[in-house]
Amino acid sequence: MKETRGDSALGRAYVLFILVLVYTFNFIDRQIVGILAVPIKAELALNDTQLSLMGGLAFALFYTFLGIPIAWLADRSNRVWIMTIALSVWSAMTALCGLSQNFIQLFLARLGVGIGEAGGVAPAYSLIADYFPPHQRARALSVYSFGIPIGSAMGIVLGGVLTTHLGWRAAFILVGLMGLAIAPLFRLTLAEPPRGRFDAPGTSLAPAPFAAVLRTLARKPSFWLMSLGGACSSMMGYGLIFWLPSFFVRSFGAELPGFFAWLPRFLLPQEPPALLYASYFYGAILLIGGVIGIWSGGALADYFGRARRGAYAMIPALAFLASLPFFVAGVLAPSLGVAFIAFLAIQALSLV
Structure with a gap:
């Protein structure tokens, strides 16, 4: 399978399509738990506090704190591989949610979803910056952002439909497997672009030290x-x-x-x-x-x-x-x- 390098308009369109597709699944797997909360609560005999911990804290705990180190890694490593691994992790952990037998197992699986999804966004922004010249970048980022409402809506609707016909466990497993199926397609068809290829001549491509970035932001x-x-x-x-x-x-x-x-x-x-x-x-x-x-x-x-x-x-x-x-x-x-x-x-x- 040939890698897309984004040298043509068609190539850049494919790059944006596959990035939006991954971002859509980012939000499908993130938001599907909202519609599944009702049957999960009934089957596992959870209270509203446990539901909130599973749906909120479990996801946000590592998603929040891992975002910065993964962004640091994206400045120094292959971003396509980072996103491929992240997609595989959050999809696999979403599928594992469907195998959970109690609150602790479900909490840990959602924790894993948060860990995986922490690596899904920062590398994508960096890839867009290196695939699209400055005059096309804002439009590309706006199209990429449509993954939020599309993925959120699909997560809720897919969750409702699959739960109605197959049960909440099958809903988790099926959307997780769909994400896993996309991961090799993403890796095999998207090339790592030259870093900073649209930057002005003479611009340093060396990433700034993490401490220096923190000092700048703190001020x-x-x-x-x-x-x-x-x-x-x-x-x-x-x-x-x-x-x-x-x-x-x-x-x-x-x-x-x-x-x-x-x-x-x-x-x-x-x-x-x-x-x-x-x-x-x-x-x-x-x-x-x-x-x-x-x-x-x-x-x-x-x-x-x-x-x-x-x-x-x-x-x-x-x-x-x-x-x-x-x-x-x-x-x-x-x-x-x-x-x-x-x-x-x-x-x-x-x-x-």
């Missing part, structure tokens, strides 16, 4: 403010995506079938459970809201950023604040329609 208030904003946004986003499927089932289980009365019958089994309806409902919110948010955020940043560079940070900050009243409206929604509009707005604003 930048903007770095800490951006990090705080990103942390708050992630806390809200991941909390919502884990708990909202359960919230919809518990609060609007009786209304969900009527909301999807227009669906063709082949998309629904004989007596579809509320979980399947919730997966369609929330999957639509994630996909539609995510696409709107990413597209509008890029357009707004480009428009206002030309006059003031601070707009690149101010626009998502204002969008984050604007989501607060919609959050209150969604949680207190008297009907499923109101909840849909409120959480659609939240999803769009969170990705601006």
